[in-house]
Amino acid sequence: MAQLALSVRFLDEFGKLDSKARSGAVKTALKFQQLTLKQLWADAGLDFKQPKGARGKHIYTCRIDRFYRGVVLAPGTGEDFLLLRVMAHDDAYTWAAKQVPSVNAVTHGLEIRDVVTVEQLVPAWEAEASAAALEPLFARHTDGDLRGLGIEDDVLRAARSLTSKEQLEAFAPLMPEDQWQVLQFLSEGLSVQTVWGELVATRTRNGMLAVDRTDLAGAMRNTPSRIALVTGPQELSEILDKPFAAWRIFLHPSQRYIAYRPSYSGPAQVTGGPGTGKTVVALHRVKHLLGHLRAGERILLTTYTGTLTSALREGLDLLVEDEKLRGRVDVLTVNARAREIVEPHDDARCVYLDGAQELSLWGEIVEQLGLRWSAQFLVQEYKHVILAQGLRSLDAYQEASRSGRGSRLAFTGRHEVWQAVEAFQAALDKRSARTHLGVCDEAALRVTTSGVPLYRHVVVDEAQDLHPAQWRLLRALVLARPDDLFIAGDPHQRIYDTKVSLKSLGIPVTGRSTRMRKNYRSTQEILTWAVALLDGRRVEQLENGSADTLAGFQSSLHGDRPTVRAMDDQDAELSELVVRIREWADGGVELSDIAVAARFNKIVRSVVQRLRDERIPVVRLRQDRGTDAEGVRVGTMHSLKGLEFRCVAVVGVREGVLPYIGAITPMELDPIQHHTDLTAERCLLFVACTRARDRLHVSWSGQASRFLAEVDAGRRVPSASH
Numbered sequence: 001m002a003q004l005a006l007s008v009r010f011l012d013e014f015g016k017l018d019s020k021a022r023s024g025a026v027k028t029a030l031k032f033q034q035l036t037l038k039q040l041w042a043d044a045g046l047d048f049k050q051p052k053g054a055r056g057k058h059i060y061t062c063r064i065d066r067f068y069r070g071v072v073l074a075p076g077t078g079e080d081f082l083l084l085r086v087m088a089h090d091d092a093y094t095w096a097a098k099q100v101p102s103v104n105a106v107t108h109g110l111e112i113r114d115v116v117t118v119e120q121l122v123p124a125w126e127a128e129a130s131a132a133a134l135e136p137l138f139a140r141h142t143d144g145d146l147r148g149l150g151i152e153d154d155v156l157r158a159a160r161s162l163t164s165k166e167q168l169e170a171f172a173p174l175m176p177e178d179q180w181q182v183l184q185f186l187s188e189g190l191s192v193q194t195v196w197g198e199l200v201a202t203r204t205r206n207g208m209l210a211v212d213r214t215d216l217a218g219a220m221r222n223t224p225s226r227i228a229l230v231t232g233p234q235e236l237s238e239i240l241d242k243p244f245a246a247w248r249i250f251l252h253p254s255q256r257y258i259a260y261r262p263s264y265s266g267p268a269q270v271t272g273g274p275g276t277g278k279t280v281v282a283l284h285r286v287k288h289l290l291g292h293l294r295a296g297e298r299i300l301l302t303t304y305t306g307t308l309t310s311a312l313r314e315g316l317d318l319l320v321e322d323e324k325l326r327g328r329v330d331v332l333t334v335n336a337r338a339r340e341i342v343e344p345h346d347d348a349r350c351v352y353l354d355g356a357q358e359l360s361l362w363g364e365i366v367e368q369l370g371l372r373w374s375a376q377f378l379v380q381e382y383k384h385v386i387l388a389q390g391l392r393s394l395d396a397y398q399e400a401s402r403s404g405r406g407s408r409l410a411f412t413g414r415h416e417v418w419q420a421v422e423a424f425q426a427a428l429d430k431r432s433a434r435t436h437l438g439v440c441d442e443a444a445l446r447v448t449t450s451g452v453p454l455y456r457h458v459v460v461d462e463a464q465d466l467h468p469a470q471w472r473l474l475r476a477l478v479l480a481r482p483d484d485l486f487i488a489g490d491p492h493q494r495i496y497d498t499k500v501s502l503k504s505l506g507i508p509v510t511g512r513s514t515r516m517r518k519n520y521r522s523t524q525e526i527l528t529w530a531v532a533l534l535d536g537r538r539v540e541q542l543e544n545g546s547a548d549t550l551a552g553f554q555s556s557l558h559g560d561r562p563t564v565r566a567m568d569d570q571d572a573e574l575s576e577l578v579v580r581i582r583e584w585a586d587g588g589v590e591l592s593d594i595a596v597a598a599r600f601n602k603i604v605r606s607v608v609q610r611l612r613d614e615r616i617p618v619v620r621l622r623q624d625r626g627t628d629a630e631g632v633r634v635g636t637m638h639s640l641k642g643l644e645f646r647c648v649a650v651v652g653v654r655e656g657v658l659p660y661i662g663a664i665t666p667m668e669l670d671p672i673q674h675h676t677d678l679t680a681e682r683c684l685l686f687v688a689c690t691r692a693r694d695r696l697h698v699s700w701s702g703q704a705s706r707f708l709a710e711v712d713a714g715r716r717v718p719s720a721s722h
Contacts (some may be wrong), residue, residue: 004032075216106150111176130650259284308642338443406672461488648692
């Protein structure tokens with residue numbers, strides 16, 4: 001029987017097709033599973049044919065319906081076919097005629113390239129570079145270096161014609177994805193050795209054995225990063241029924257090396273920008289570790305927010321079918337695990353203060369003791385010095401470092417601050433109250449004192465937002481030994497003012513840290529727009545506090561540029577939002593794959609009310625946890641953290657909201673904290689925008705946020721739409 005494999009590009013585009021085209025594609029794909037090769041080629045309904053003037057003899061088209069055709073690779077040997085794309089009738093013929101398949105000499109993987117367009121562009125660019133005496137983009141790399149990284153001769157010539165990153169970007173849809181990514185990494189200044197280790201080595205198959213450059217069927221099996229080999233009708237139906245969910249847990253080869261490495265000698269870390277697959281790697285690492293647990297051992301899969309734990313459970317359900325095995329994994333936030341440890345020892349039920357309540361209580365302490373400092377100063381001193389270092393006495397506090405604090409504190413002042421801390425703790429005890437970080441600090445102390453670790457492995461997602469007190473608890477929950485902690489995070493997505501050095505907390509990851517730079521979620525157009533919001537700012541790494549950048553962070557997916565709208569008032573902004581959501585839904589996007597984010601719950605409530613008035617189903621993030629009901633997901637920017645959607649609208653991005661003045665420490669109080677807070681607000685907007693896979697809509701009324709204005713000043717008119 002014939003077998004139809006699916007390309008990642010087809011799956012990326014599948015959900016964007018109209019319902020008739022999707023239905024036709026499913027029927028066509030299923031037919032491949034039901035017919036013999038002889039029947040397949042003879043089937044009049046499929047209408048297999050090559051486009052006129054086809055450059056690749058193995059590229060065919062087949063009928064999907066009256067208006068659409070599929071582009072299929074027929075290797076010529078074996079029973080496997082590869083569905084590359086589904087396109088409008090004429091577009092399919094045009095695109096197919098230009099494509100040529102080949103087998104890469106280094107990776108042994110299948111590659112598809114648009115030879116016609118490349119042949120047209122390269123001579124023109126070579127002439128332009130020669131006439132202007134421009135320096136080639138890859139002048140410092142020899143032909144041997146490039147060939148060793150899998151760059152084939154035709155792509156090599158194209159690479160030699162390039163003089164700018166913009167030209168390289170234009171080549172992205174024309175040349176083989178793996179080769180383009182190698183060039184893109186090199187263009188960002190990464191060394192040949194780094195590119196080999198991070199990209200090429202993980203893709204290389206069969207070592208240095210000779211490869212049959214005509215064996216396209218074998219090359220398909222060597223390309224799991226872009227090709228899904230479907231074993232039967234049921235698997236095919238499951239993938240096409242929910243392609244977005246299925247590919248949320250798909251692991252690319254470079255990720256597989258990280259997730260399924262037999263063992264790490266100690267704590268291991270994977271970092272990367274949004275959409276690089278850190279969460280997927282963490283989930284697969286859990287699956288790997290489950291296969292090696294001994295009797296009685298358990299795994300903690302943890303993160304910062306409750307919303308993300310729901311997504312982690314869903315991913316684990318998809319990935320690990322054995323319910324009994326899944327039952328050996330606790331999926332909890334760090335705070336929730338801390339409460340489980342501490343609360344059984346309480347005489348009375350405790351309440352937990354939120355940020356505003358804690359600030360108010362510190363204000364009462366300031367007034368009660370007649371202190372010279374503000375409540376905000378004491379909140380930060382308690383969080384960033386006392387809780388961060390687990391200080392439990394005045395003597396320990398007087399000797400502690402205040403590195404990272406931008407406000408001076410005389411030695412005598414520490415005595416007064418400690419009096420305030422004791423008064424704060426007494427007030428909490430009187431009210432039977434705790435803070436969330438305080439319970440983590442207490443839980444860490446209890447577990448450490450008991451000397452009994454509760455887990456064999458701890459896997460952490462969204463690690464960048466955890467506080468040192470939370471890290472001390474995680475360190476205490478597992479013995480220091482091989483494969484104890486596996487950490488996934490991105491300092492560019494740090495939306496809280498927490499800084500940490502893992503090494504200082506007994507979690508050394510040096511030599512066991514991997515950086516991922518390939519975005520598998522968002523289109524390059526969304527990524528380019530969102531990265532500009534960070535304005536080139538360098539952020540501190542989790543490992544040792546050194547600077548980290550998004551150099552080399554790219555996506556091979558392409559789509560529409562974000563729409564950016566300035567509206568007269570909030571009513572007009574919400575009306576525009578309704579138009580955008582209906583446009584996406586009419587284009588075939590499920591409502592549950594659409595999200596709307598705002599900075600505050602007040603704006604969220606306005607969005608929910610307007611959508612309900614327009615009879616658009618809504619699901620509130622965090623409030624409606626665990627539901628799989630159909631409806632647009634609406635929540636604060638914080639609640640979208642760690643999630644992903646096909647389409648995202650970010651509303652209310654106006655000055656005074658982003659950055660929110662209440663979240664910014666005054667410059668005169670602490671200049672270091674002031675800049676940290678501003679960066680956190682900037683990262684919050686960046687995180688919200690990078691939740692989008694295919695479409696991003698950003699809007700505001702009144703004065704645009706300074707973050708948007710800064711981007712506009714460098715690239716475009718503030719109120720322009722794209």
